[in-house]
Amino acid sequence: AVWCYEHAYKVETSDAQKMVAAAVRHAGGTLIRKKSPKMFNEWWLDTENSKAPYVLILHWRETKPCFDFLEMELSRGHIQKMPQAIYVVSQAGKAFRHALSWASSCKHNLKPTVSPEMTRDSLKAWLAGCMKKGFDGVSQRESKSLAGYDATGHNQEFLPRMISCRLPTAASYSVILSLHIMSTHLPRWCLFPQSNTRGFL
Numbered sequence: 430a431v432w433c434y435e436h437a438y439k440v441e442t443s444d445a446q447k448m449v450a451a452a453v454r455h456a457g458g459t460l461i462r463k464k465s466p467k468m469f470n471e472w473w474l475d476t477e478n479s480k481a482p483y484v485l486i487l488h489w490r491e492t493k494p495c496f497d498f499l500e501m502e503l504s505r506g507h508i509q510k511m512p513q514a515i516y517v518v519s520q521a522g523k524a525f526r527h528a529l530s531w532a533s534s535c536k537h538n539l540k541p542t543v544s545p546e547m548t549r550d551s552l553k554a555w556l557a558g559c560m561k562k563g564f565d566g567v568s569q570r571e572s573k574s575l576a577g578y579d580a581t582g583h584n585q586e587f588l589p590r591m592i593s594c595r596l597p598t599a600a601s602y603s604v605i606l607s608l609h610i611m612s613t614h615l616p617r618w619c620l621f622p623q624s625n626t627r628g629f630l
Contacts, residue, residue: 430453433486
């Protein structure tokens with residue numbers, strides 16, 4: 430998990446740091462802290478950091494700069510480097526309602542979960558939901574979207590060489606397999622039934 434927060438290393442937030450680290454560790458992950466959107470962007474652009482799926486935890490101050498960057502890269506076709514899920518921490522009251530309204534307008538690939546606070550229980554529940562969804566590939570719905578992607582010309586360079594897809598049933602396995610066999614311009618697809626793989630950055 431990547432936590433982008435300006436106070437991520439300050440002494441006065443040591444309790445919050447321990448809480449976030451413990452919640453991520455409980456979910457089988459490793460916590461990476463970045464103090465600013467710029468530092469997150471630099472981490473993201475490092476190709477070594479694209480080898481494992483990750484979730485992104487943001488506070489409201491860092492949210493828009495990070496989203497502006499991710500939306501720009503998404504428009505360039507960098508689908509495989511997007512966070513698997515995003516958790517945005519806002520303040521309660523009017524700020525929280527504003528954050529909810531903003532989140533509803535976000536692109537599907539970057540739809541965040543917005544919370545008025547970040548407690549141990551709320552973060553653990555969100556991470557547990559992320560693990561239940563699974564980070565070993567893309568979902569069935571997302572697979573259909575990628576199958577319709579135009580991979581010809583300059584867009585082809587942005588596609589991963591191999592994509593794994595987790596499928597909940599044997600019936601959907603055969604349907605998706607037939608769908609992707611027809612997608613000749615896409616990279617090789619590895620299709621598996623529901624996976625029990627755990628762990629993420």
